[in-house]
Amino acid sequence: MLDVDVQLRRGAFHRHVRIGEQARVVALAGPSGAGKTTVLNAIAGLVRPESGHIRIDDRVLYDSARGIDVPTHRRRIGYVFQDARLFPHLDVRRNLLYGRHGGAGARFGFDSVVGLLGIDHLLGRRTANLSGGEAQRVAIGRALLSQPAILLFDEPLSALDQARREELIPYLQRVRDKVRLPMLYVSHHPDEVRRLADAVHVLD
Numbered sequence: 001m002l003d004v005d006v007q008l009r010r011g012a013f014h015r016h017v018r019i020g021e022q023a024r025v026v027a028l029a030g031p032s033g034a035g036k037t038t039v040l041n042a043i044a045g046l047v048r049p050e051s052g053h054i055r056i057d058d059r060v061l062y063d064s065a066r067g068i069d070v071p072t073h074r075r076r077i078g079y080v081f082q083d084a085r086l087f088p089h090l091d092v093r094r095n096l097l098y099g100r101h102g103g104a105g106a107r108f109g110f111d112s113v114v115g116l117l118g119i120d121h122l123l124g125r126r127t128a129n130l131s132g133g134e135a136q137r138v139a140i141g142r143a144l145l146s147q148p149a150i151l152l153f154d155e156p157l158s159a160l161d162q163a164r165r166e167e168l169i170p171y172l173q174r175v176r177d178k179v180r181l182p183m184l185y186v187s188h189h190p191d192e193v194r195r196l197a198d199a200v201h202v203l204d
Contacts, residue, residue: 006052023199030203045072078148
């Protein structure tokens, strides 16, 4: 369950956000400037709320009343941004390994993640030689190999043309169906939301 009830302020921007969803895949929709990315950053620990709480299943990540603010590196967040943010000096294999956590007993193993995303033939490539859809699949793989408790997607298809979006959506559906993690998915596209999410929360 995703339970977010926070007061957020960044400069002149201020709003109260409340999300209480039992659904596993929640889409966060709304116009530009509504605070969607700020909500993701608060969950990830990149933005500190003024007050409130953030809970994912049984884990409390932030609770101002109880003095809890789990450091970013201990929140177990897999974050996929609008652009893949891969390291250009590393090939695909080393980009994936950079984010890897856990040993032999890790929930998400290297080979299984590579197979899930269909990127085994890309492992030796430099990131400059990847299409936008391929780069995002690598970014998703790196997020999974960090052994997250939740996946955050900040408009991962927004930089892609329609053909690349159609190429990537089946892999996102596969991740949704196979890894069984909570997911919070930001998108402006109703069709994307319909095809991926179990519930939609709209920020006006």
